[in-house]
Amino acid sequence: MRTTTSLIALLGAVALFGCSSSDTNPQPSEDELLAPPAEGAGVQYRMVSTLQPGQEIERCQLFVAPPEGLNVNEGKVRFSGGSHHVLLYTTPYTSIPTETRRGVALDGSQVHDCNDGPQGDWEVTGVIAGSQSADGDSFMDELPEGVALKVPPGTVLLMNTHYLNSSSSPIETDARINLYTIADDEVKVEAGMLFHYNPFISVPAHGRSTARMRCVAENDISIVRMQSHMHRRGVGYAAYHVGIDGTMTELYAHDRWEGVPSKEFTPLLELKAGESLDYRCDFNNVEDRAVAQGLTTRDEMCMLIGPYFPRSPAYENCETEEGLVAATWYGDGKTTCAEAFECLGSAQDDAAAYGCVVNSCESVGPQLSAALACQMTAGNGACNEACDGQDDEACNTCVGEACAAEMDACETATCD
Incomplete structure (x- = not known):
């Protein structure tokens, strides 16, 4: 049985980003990989490791950004065959930790296994650069002149790869990320990286489903490019621009979970305050x-990634300026908002709970999302103190009162 406190924890496993794997690709020569930036023009982060025959593994390595920080105007990625992605995250650390978040002593400055995803061992706060295709199609690439993504001095960065060696012999993996920088006096506008993450994904055994999410912008921004992220059950993706009048215009669509293309916007995609990005992932699950x-x-993921400017930290993660959930989730089923909450109350695991949202009808998306967001954020923050302790009854009572309006709207929302 899911209580209010378990709904608050429902997104506890949600992180900013994830990974996927693919079959081994032909190994490029050293010349086809990436030379470091010229001195004074940037930095290169590189991970090299050995995979045994048949081994699939996710690995991480921590680096420290230069003491003067970085103004990243361009990011390029190259990696040897056998990987679906290479990513570079920011973290809250200012020195490399001596143990993981699970309390395990580890020298993170060396390549190490992180098969539960990088967030299993380390805290991450954002992403700088990366690629999900072997030809190095980077979602950062080049930003306009005078625009840069800022990395504070001494920030600890986390590089992450996921490799599969499907051959009968060991392979040496080599992944490189170049960050090309500009001087402080050249930076006119700070950029950010969109990382919209839909937590409500549930695909039945030998079945199909769709995850869809919308995020309204509170400020005007210019989007440079866009890329999707799904795992191997992803069979379709589409992203739309939604005008203030609700008109939806397709921006980016494909049917690939690996070798993912990025969409370059020329001219830049202008998203005005009050307009939205709406995206969906279609899944087909052949597993039992x-x-x-x-x-x-x-597991599965459904994300929208892309550099933009000027930076709006809240919109990067689909939040309000006050740090509250701002997403609207749309189901593709037939249940009402009230039925979805009844389903949540009896769900025995996360797949079933997420399915309660996925199986709701499209028309109740706004009411269901508002009620869920209120529940999962302890009454939109009003009940943080009551829900931080061990008294579930006090938490439930407070959230029930704080979310009364949202729950009333949910009760009356229909699929007509």
Whole structure:
């Protein structure tokens, strides 16, 4: 039985980003990989490791950004065959930790296994650069002149790869990320990286489903490019611009979970305050088990990624300026908002709980999302103190009162 406190924890496993794997690709020569930036023009972060025959593994390595920080105007990625992605995250650390968040002593400055995803061992706060295609199609690439993504001095960065060696011999993997920088006096506008993450994914065994999410912009921004992220059950993706009048215009669509293309906007995509990005992921699950949202390739993800400016930290993660959930989730089923909450109350695992949202009808998306957001954020923050302790009854009572209006609207929302 799911209580208010368990709904608050429902997104506890939600992280900013994830990973996927693919079959081994032909190994490029050293010349086809990436030379470091010229001195004074940037930095290169590189991970090299050995995979045994048949081994699939996710690995991480921590680096420290230069003491003067970085103004990243361009990011390029190259990696040897056998990987679906290479990513570079920011973290809250200012020195490399001596143990993981699970309390395990580890020298993170060396390449190490992180098969539960990087967030299993380390805290992450954002992403700088990365690629999901072997030809190095980077979602950062080049920003306009005078625009840069800022990395504070001494920030600890986390590089993450996921490799599969499907051959009968060991392979040496080599992944490189170049960050090309500009001087402080050249930076006119700070950029950010969109990382919209839909936590409500549930795909039944031998079944199909769709995850869809919308995020309204509170400020005007210019989007440089866009890229999707799904795992191996992803069979379709589409992203739309939604005008203030609700008109939807397709921006980006494909049917690939690996070798993912990025969409360059020329001219830049102008998203005005009050307008939205709306995106969906279509899944087909051929496994004998249900698959839900999660951090590993055993799970699924549905994300929209892309550099933009000027930076709006709240919109990067689909939040309000006050740090509250701002997403609207749309189901593709037939249940009402009230029925979805009844379903949540009896769900026995996360796949079933996420499915309660996925199976709701499209028309109740706004009411269901508002009620869910209120529940999962302890009454939109009003009940943080009551829900931080061990008294579930006090938490439930407070959230019930704080979310009364949202729950009333949910009760009356229909699928007509």
